[in-house]
Amino acid sequence: MNEIKIIIAGPRGRMGSEAVQLVTATAHFKLAAVLDHKNDGMMLSDVAGFQSISNVPIYTDIEKCLQEVEADVLIDLTTPEVGMYHAKTALEYNVRPVVGTTGFTKENLAELEDICREKELGCIIAPNFAIGAVLMMKFSQLAAKYFHDIEIIEMHHDQKLDAPSGTAVKTAEMISAVRETKKQGHANEKETLKGARGAEYDGMHIHSVRLPGLIAHQQVLFGSDGQTLTIRHDSYNRASFMSGVKVAVETVMKHNNFVYGLENILD
Ligand SMILES: NC(=O)c1ccc[n+]([C@@H]2O[C@H](COP(=O)([O-])OP(=O)(O)OC[C@H]3O[C@@H](n4cnc5c(N)ncnc54)[C@H](O)[C@@H]3O)[C@@H](O)[C@H]2O)c1
Numbered sequence: 001m002n003e004i005k006i007i008i009a010g011p012r013g014r015m016g017s018e019a020v021q022l023v024t025a026t027a028h029f030k031l032a033a034v035l036d037h038k039n040d041g042m043m044l045s046d047v048a049g050f051q052s053i054s055n056v057p058i059y060t061d062i063e064k065c066l067q068e069v070e071a072d073v074l075i076d077l078t079t080p081e082v083g084m085y086h087a088k089t090a091l092e093y094n095v096r097p098v099v100g101t102t103g104f105t106k107e108n109l110a111e112l113e114d115i116c117r118e119k120e121l122g123c124i125i126a127p128n129f130a131i132g133a134v135l136m137m138k139f140s141q142l143a144a145k146y147f148h149d150i151e152i153i154e155m156h157h158d159q160k161l162d163a164p165s166g167t168a169v170k171t172a173e174m175i176s177a178v179r180e181t182k183k184q185g186h187a188n189e190k191e192t193l194k195g196a197r198g199a200e201y202d203g204m205h206i207h208s209v210r211l212p213g214l215i216a217h218q219q220v221l222f223g224s225d226g227q228t229l230t231i232r233h234d235s236y237n238r239a240s241f242m243s244g245v246k247v248a249v250e251t252v253m254k255h256n257n258f259v260y261g262l263e264n265i266l267d
């Protein structure tokens, strides 16, 4: 397999640090540089926790990084505003983005899709890299053909910035694609405490739980006459996301189009 040269944005973060381990441990991947918001000009080996990783420069300016470093793929694990800027800039420099950062708007996704079409370049946006989570979303889409009343409960660690999670939004979008819009609950339902029924997406309700101790969990509840069905996925650590990151990096090199969701590239 040809070597794939990779830049990681957000290397000191919970996901970014795991991605650094993945890339440096994979024979056909090369960590070409990292993008951080500090430590410009230093080497990654100068940063606590990364002493064993040699020859990886740190940049704070993506343009300078892309001008000086030869790269094939940018993995972004930062924040939505930064991630969007990174993805657009990477495409400008013919570098393929693999974005795990969540919180992108529909407009963000449409803009990236347009750039990919124009540049004929691959880009993968994956709200969840865990294969089990992708299956949970696909199984939920299947169940929604038969069960039309649905509540999504996503549960994450309390340092998460965005709510609802990217996974919950993607799940609701996938269900919406096969289910007719339905107003759920009693027609005269009234919240006596604002937010009690959660957020609404196409009639479905999404509830976001944030607690220390959690990593990433979601259950999708389906109700019908005299029965319920619950589909649940749990990530207990961030290594659970890494096989999906690896597949996304390998696949983005073979595709010349925009992909939103890992379910579109898994066999
Ligand atoms: N797709 C998935 O499977 C998946 C899984 C987990 C988390 N996420 C998402 O990934 C993102 C990161 O999550 P996390 O838990 O690692 O967060 P985190 O806060 O631990 O890490 C984010 C990192 O981004 C860095 N950063 C901020 N601005 C930057 C800039 N301008 N340039 C470079 N780096 C910058 C921060 O210093 C931080 O280290 C979030 O959007 C989260 O929702 C996605």
Ligand SMILES: O=C(O)C1=N[C@H](C(=O)O)CCC1
Pocket (backbone or CB within 6 Å): 102, 127, 128, 129, 156, 157, 160, 161, 164, 165, 166, 167, 168, 215, 216
């Ligand atoms: O820890 C996070 O933050 C996660 N974010 C993603 C989401 O928003 O769906 C995936 C799971 C972990």
